[in-house]
Amino acid sequence: MTVPTKLESPVDIAGLANARADERYALHSQHLNEMWVRVLKTIGYDVGFNRGVGAYLYDRTGTRYLDLLSGWGVFAVGRNHPVVRDALIGVLNAELPNLVQLDVSALAGVLAERLLRYTPWLDKVFFANSGTESIEAAIKFARAATGRSGILHCAHSFHGLTYGSLAMNGDAIFKTGFGPMLPDAREVPFNDLPALEEALKKRDVAAFFVEPIQGKGVNIPDDDYLRGVADLCRKYGTLFVADEIQTGIGRTGAFLAIDHYGVEPDMVILAKALSGGHIPVGAVLTRKWVFDKVFDRMDRAVVHGSTFSKNDMAMAAGIATLDVIEQEKLVENSANQGRRLIESFKSMAKDFELVADVRGKGLMIGIEFGPPQSFKLKAAWNLLETVNSGLFCQLISIPLFRDHKVLTQVAGHGNHTIKLLPSLTLSDADCEWIETSFAAVIADAHRAPSAVWSLGKTLAEHAIKARLGA
Secondary structure, X not given: OOOOOOXXXXXXXXXXXXXXXXXXXXXXXXXXXXXXXXXHHHOOOOOOEEEEEEOEEEEOOXXXXXXXXXXXXXXXXXXXXXXXXXXXXXXXXXXXXXXXXOOOOHHHHHHHHHHHOOOOOOOEEEEEOOHHHHHHHHHHHHHHHHOOOEEEEEOOOOOOOOHHHHHOOOOHHHOOOOOOOOOOEEEEOOOOHHHHHHHHXXXXXXXXXXXXXXXXXXXXXXXXXXXXXXXHHHHHOOEEEEEOOOOOOOOOOOOOHHHHOOOOOOEEEEOHHHHOOOXXXXXXXXXXXXXXXXXXXXXXXXXXXXXXXXXXXXXHHHHHHHHHHHHOOHHHHHHHHHHHHHHHHHHHHHHOXXXXXXXXXXXXXXEEEOOOOOHHHHHHHHHHHHHOOOOHHHHHHHHHHHHHOEEOEEOOOOOOEEEEOOOOOOOHHHHHHHHHHHHHHHHHHOOOOOHHHHHHHHHHHHHHHHHHOO
């Protein structure tokens, strides 16, 4: 047997990252996305993070930040969780026969078994490498199962950025310049059952894709909406697909967001948090009859797949993540800390006219800002809106980051909502950090002139220059 020769000088990845850290923005400007580097520098986010643990990030000076973005919801169990890390190291040390392809993975079988315990009405799992790839698979499965071509989604939806999922994107900015889109993809308003029924009446829709809670804006449906969706889809022979890529794995204070509404979709899509933040993984959980319409004969056993989809590292990450979620009771923590934060923000809304609405479930929370009534604030608000709709939210997120070391995000392009999507490990001290920081920044925004509105003037000038191509 030939034994691989041990390298005299193995690659020191940590050393390499540290040695080139000061060049990161120059490297990205030259070889990757220069526009994104410009954005980071313009808004002051170029602090150079070099470490992440749990709910926290640390910059090059050792300053600690509270991460309420969590990699767009990827780090539900926190960054670099030791259980997930050790599981991955264990896979490498075991020298498993990974991706043989003309064999099957035991770990994939175990992860599928574990996931289906949460959806006992579903029978099969298809693994992919990401959320958007899982959506693509679900589109194909729905068309194969129903013999129909129509795909339906909601306004303001986000299901990914590859072509099938992009066709179901409710924000035009993501589609501009990339047309034509996938044919037979249509849009209906979110939380509107009459509009949905009208779209289904022709009986040409293979599947209706919906986020139980919309990520762009943290839009929450009426209590009876998803039950109505299930009934209408069944009535017209359309598959009901719940996109739980962002809302799943405990995010909303239940393992799945659909658990709040007591519905059983034909497919459930998972990704993001299932990865543990390390190895990308997506999953389509589906009914057996749907699955069997795709893989219906031995010569069609490989009609859909993905080279890396069931790799042992991704499967181990998923298994370890579920262990952490269960053992550390993170679903319960999400529900409890989310309830606390939502109540706190609603209390703030009573005192601050710029806070228009607070909504969320678990640790998926949106704070929406709206036009004020007082003259000085209204004039300043209108100026920003004239320059760029949704710019006001940067007057909240930037001071939160700069002055209070809290990392947040705006909930969508042209949106007036700040979204919280933190690790599900948040402590009481973390919640206090969030509450005091938001209260201070929002209070400052109600004083005009103030540092917040000076920032607004600067951002407006940058936006005008960008528009003029300066």
